[in-house]
Amino acid sequence: MRNAPHLLINTPDIEIWPGGLLHARSNHDARLLARASHVLRRKQDGRYLAAQLAGGLMPLLPRLADAAGINEALAALDTRLTQPARIPPPPGTLPLDRLQQRLDQLGLDEARYAERTGLALVAEPAHLALAGFDRYRRPLWLTRAAARAWQRLQQAAAVDGIALEAISGYRSHAYQLGIFERKQARGLSVEQILTVNAAPGYSEHHGGNALDISSPGEPAAEESFEHTAAFAWLQLHAATFGFHMSYPRDNPHGIVYEPWHWCLASRDDAPN
Incomplete structure (x- = not known):
């Protein structure tokens, strides 16, 4: 790393x-x-x-x-x-000053959206670590802490005979806006998209601590993942490695149930 x-x-x-x-x-x-x-x-x-x-x-x-x-x-x-390669760069995040421009493109008011969903703004990290590769052989970028935790989680699952695959990790604000634009081009409204995707600036993926998880042969980002042995294993063991499922059923944020979405807890929330 x-x-x-x-x-x-x-x-x-x-x-x-x-x-x-x-x-x-x-x-x-x-x-x-x-x-x-x-x-x-x-x-x-x-x-x-x-x-x-x-x-x-x-x-x-x-x-x-x-x-x-x-x-x-x-x-x-x-x-x-x-800078010498052996010295890791200091942690830091990028400014959020351009966020309102992206929300304006979607016709969203920052204050109203935050109040309605209870979601917090998520800044992008200044540096990200290579945590391996996802199902599609794309580089998987996470914070250094999340990368280490994901690799330990994946290895522990493998010892128990469970294969975990990453579907996606870090996503920029600009990429999140692109998701909305592509779905709008297919005829979906912003309100329809918001039930599945957080607005740009509010997705946990921006912070580099969240990733979508699946298992071989399972469709990506589908509710059916909850019926797999991989999901059952995560429910039992993910917290040991600092991960929690962010969007359970009937969550207060207006996001659909996402058994595939797991996020590294903050240091204050992480288990000892």
Whole structure:
């Protein structure tokens, strides 16, 4: 967890990925990504912006200097490149000052939504750790504490003959907004989507401490997961590793029952 290649550096507009974890659509980009120590990736649409090579930064789109947030991202990258790899970066979170703009796009009022649901704003971590890979072989990003806890949980389940698979972990505010936009494009209303997905800024996934869990052969994020041996094992043992199920039946937040969604408790709530 402490090596630089295993860390995602997070800024408000741009994620800085370690090299070797991203796939390119073109042969040209694939060759660059294969040689890169880090890749700058825009949160809004997943576009690759630049690759950090041994000889310097290689732009992957025209007018890189005009990209939103590029100066902040380059400063964060420079800090990481000049810091010894053995020293983990300090914990921290990103500001929430752009959240209202995303809620405005959905026609949501921040104060009314928070009062109605009882959900708290969740800031994004400044750094995330590679916790392995999910069912779809995508990198699974969590906070360092959640990554360690998830790996211990998964290993303990395996000892008992239970296979646990991660479906998703950290999600940015921008990604959460994209979920709403894609569902709206399919004809769903914002109110319909809010019964399944928290508004951008209010999902536990933003904080890097929550993940969706399933087991081999089971559909992802379906209520049927509660009938599996994996869910029964989680009910008995997850709390030992600091995890709790956030959205039980009839929860006060207006979120549907989610037996697949588990979150690492805060230090104040975590078991001794």
